[in-house]
Amino acid sequence: MRLTWPVAFPALCAVGCAGEAATPTISADEFATHLEVLASDAYLGRGPGHPGGDMAVEYIRARFEEYGLEAVGGSYLQAVPMVGNTPDASSASLVFEGTRGTTAPTYLDGVVLNPGDREATAVDASAELVFVGYGIDAPEVGWNDFAGVDVRGKYIMILVNDPPAPPEEPSLFGGIAMTYYGRWTYKYEEAARQGALGALIVHETEPAGYPWSVVRTGFAGEQFALPLSAAQPRPAGLIGWVSLYAARAALATAGLDYDVLKAQAARRGFTAVETGITVSGSVVAATRRVDTQNVVGLVRGSERPDEYILLTSHYDHFGVGAPVDGDSIYNGAYDNASGTALILAMARALSDLDPPPARSVLVIATGAEERGLLGAERYVQAPLVPLAQTVAEINFDEANVWGETTDVTVFGEERTELGVYVRERAAELGLTIMPDPNPPVGTYFRSDHFPFARAGVPSLYIVHGWDFVGRPSGWGDSTRTAYTANDYHQPSDEIGPDWNYTGAVQEADLALRIILDLAATDTWPNWLEGQEFKAARDAMRESR
């Protein structure tokens, strides 16, 4: 069924049409101003619970106030309580002892460890190692890596990503695309459900989608979680990652071959392997309670103010950490000062509209995304406006800093009725909608739209295109590849000399048109039939 197409403002009427609001737009200059402030060394990488993070919160809050956005419930801030846990590298050790030898990977180079319970200050645990393949229990496709084996009280070794689809089942686990079963967060969640004592994920660059350095940066420093609720299963005592090299050496202590086991794990009917290897792991950690914040501002709708479109982008990054080439500030300029700058400029443009949009727009600069989407998770656990009254959620993570493109990628357009709005406006702007450029890495599960999606709210994650106007074919792909290899989650994610912001303006143009179309209509877009989050949406809409 085609949705009724709502026209917020005639496309050919941008200038001088009496009685029609002009198309709102942002300027490259305002985007640059926000980006340069947030990505500067003075903001210390915007770490949650650190002064740089607090400075970012205040900068965003002050802009919301300046632009006239409303504070919901009297405050622009939503508290995000977290437990912080810092493993002590000098105390951490992991030893594998088999019948043919013993190996102990070097901490940080071959292994990173954390207490699974972020409130634990010391873990010292020895037990047998079970190789559980991909560590997946997916009843809907008849796949259970834990069938016939009891891993309670044991260590499990888990492969990253989900199994490659065999020729006879090309769409199993999403084909080449990663499903949620491939995400490391799922692996630890399943380990908890299975009652494992320890859970070790094997890192491989290609299926993980990032090099070991990203694991090291992300997992060796302070780890955060929302406080455990009584409803959640207790996590494994010790969780961590081992490098591919360390995993090979570990299995070899029992005469086992990693590649052989991995090949077995990719086949239906795989049975987990009790290796006979004893693992002894220990880590001491310092814990603290940390409060960070989401920064939230409301553009109140003029006609249906209690119906909300959410606009999100995370302001946090890794703060100050291990120096690389003498630089210890993880500026996160592209990830994600750029996205924050974009939603700030869009908030300004939306609040300048007269009359305001018919529906409300709630702008949320989320905290602690880099710590596991915690700000977005917190919002979904304690929404400031009802999720059932939330029309859609639109997220940015990494805005365009390399110039105009002929294309755009919009995660979620193919899964939801929001796709109608995206396709119409993209076509109008001459933007070709490209599929996910790298389906195997599971980008869909890795930014702040995902907690909303999992809760049932139709969500879009707009990612700028990679076919740059005036650049040779392939330039965008090589730029992305170089960024991922060299700068992603590294101190070198800084503003580049070749950056320009015409593409950010273009990106905001598309998003503002989609938002205003959604604001003008009175329809409630849903997930498409067969989508895993549709049931949650149907239930919340029925309960209104």
Ligand SMILES: [Zn+2]
């Ligand atoms: Zn990001």
